[in-house]
Amino acid sequence: xxxxxxxxxxxxSRFIFLLEELGAPYxxxxxxxxxxxxxPANPHPHGKVPAIRDEExxxxxxxxxxxxxxxxxxxxKAGLGPTVGxxxxxxxxxxxxxYGSVLEPAFMSKFTxxxxxxxxxxxxxVEEAMGHVIGTLSKGPYxxxxxxxxxxxxxxxxxxxxxxxxxxxxSEVIDLYVKHVTSRPALARAQAKDGTR
Amino acid sequence: MITLYHAPASRxSLVLWLLEELGQPYxxxxxxxxxxxxxxxxxxxxYRAIHPHKKVPAIDHDGVKVFECAGIAAYIADRFPQANxxxxxxxxxxxxxxxxxxxxxxxxxxxxxxxxxxxDKDKPTGFGAFEEVDGYxxxxxxxxxxWIFGEQFxxxxxxxxxxxxxxxxxxxxxxxxxxxxxxxxxxxxxxxKRAQERDNG
Numbered sequence: 001x002x003x004x005x006x007x008x009x010x011x012x013s014r015f016i017f018l019l020e021e022l023g024a025p026y027x028x029x030x031x032x033x034x035x036x037x038x039x040p041a042n043p044h045p046h047g048k049v050p051a052i053r054d055e056e057x058x059x060x061x062x063x064x065x066x067x068x069x070x071x072x073x074x075x076x077k078a079g080l081g082p083t084v085g086x087x088x089x090x091x092x093x094x095x096x097x098x099y100g101s102v103l104e105p106a107f108m109s110k111f112t113x114x115x116x117x118x119x120x121x122x123x124x125x126v127e128e129a130m131g132h133v134i135g136t137l138s139k140g141p142y143x144x145x146x147x148x149x150x151x152x153x154x155x156x157x158x159x160x161x162x163x164x165x166x167x168x169x170x171s172e173v174i175d176l177y178v179k180h181v182t183s184r185p186a187l188a189r190a191q192a193k194d195g196t197r
Numbered sequence: 198m199i200t201l202y203h204a205p206a207s208r209x210s211l212v213l214w215l216l217e218e219l220g221q222p223y224x225x226x227x228x229x230x231x232x233x234x235x236x237x238x239x240x241x242x243x244y245r246a247i248h249p250h251k252k253v254p255a256i257d258h259d260g261v262k263v264f265e266c267a268g269i270a271a272y273i274a275d276r277f278p279q280a281n282x283x284x285x286x287x288x289x290x291x292x293x294x295x296x297x298x299x300x301x302x303x304x305x306x307x308x309x310x311x312x313x314x315x316x317d318k319d320k321p322t323g324f325g326a327f328e329e330v331d332g333y334x335x336x337x338x339x340x341x342x343x344w345i346f347g348e349q350f351x352x353x354x355x356x357x358x359x360x361x362x363x364x365x366x367x368x369x370x371x372x373x374x375x376x377x378x379x380x381x382x383x384x385x386x387x388x389x390k391r392a393q394e395r396d397n398g
Contacts, residue, residue, distance in 0.1 A: 100303025
């Protein structure tokens with residue numbers, strides 16, 4: 001049993017999507033507060049969401065790429081991430097880490113109007129990062145090619161959320177990708193369980 | 198065979214250390230980069246096939262390409278389990294291990310860069326609050342006896358030790374005794390010394 005520490009309409013919501021895709025046994029623990037103090041039940045070191053606890057082992061996992069990796073390795077039958085030794089594992093790990101260390105910081109720099117101090121920073125400008133994403137997806141349809149993976153849940157839901165925001169480079173490739181990811185039945189099931197603030 | 202795309206005294210130096218810990222045959226492909234001080238030269242456009250932003254490190258393992266330090270570390274540690282550089286998938290430490298790898302890349306790196314550049318002088322940046330992140334990392338390192346997962350040295354230790362070495366040197370993190378003791382322990386490892394010698398040329 002996986003417990004998801006959750007708050008509606010946040011970065012945690014897409015893990016309901018992933019858990020639905022995986023067909024994994026899970027329960028949702030909605031934390032009491034997102035700001036102004038921490039829910040003592042939430043094991044995340046900074047009181048954020050998402051975090052999960054594997055009730056079988058007591059293991060706690062936080063940071064979205066780590067949760068995605070942990071879950072797809074734990075539930076390999078769903079085929080949502082190449083396992084160790086399987087073709088595509090290298091690209092899968094690269095895309096997961098790239099999400100946290102390049103894509104999110106790139107957008108954060110753009111939101112806050114901070115130039116990216118390249119080469120000292122580990123990330124790049126949004127335009128360069130999105131160039132890489134779009135180049136890959138134009139061969140797609142998914143980040144790993146033909147096969148949908150948990151990486152697409154991270155990227156697809158992020159692009160769906162940014163939509164037509166001015167920080168988001170516009171691209172037909174991304175529009176089509178968002179359509180593919182958001183039309184999955186597991187997302188509709190997840191949205192029904194997301195809850196209200 | 199593993200090929201490491203490497204530039205001396207850069208982020209790829211930690212993968213050199215990792216490959217020395219691993220003990221598998223590898224070769225180094227010296228790759229031009231522009232350093233933080235502006236020195237150096239960019240790699241040719243053809244290198245984008247290896248790394249989308251022409252950075253280092255990247256590896257090629259029998260045709261499998263991986264980039265991003267934490268991605269490379271996770272890939273290698275899992276692919277060569279006999280080297281015992283990671284808790285296995287069903288190990289109770291696996292969750293914290295995966296979290297620390299992603300945290301290293303997605304939180305510690307951006308927060309340290311923001312702090313180094315003074316972006317958080319007036320208020321915390323969207324990357325996270327410096328004191329909170331420094332405090333959390335301090336707790337993890339304080340409990341490292343001698344390593345984060347006890348007797349087992351993992352690639353998480355390697356990433357954190359390499360980052361602490363660098364961030365203390367450039368003033369992005371305070372020179373706390375607990376950081377100094379931990380990095381000294383890690384830097385004393387024979388593989389770390391071999392990598393350092395090789396990196397110095």
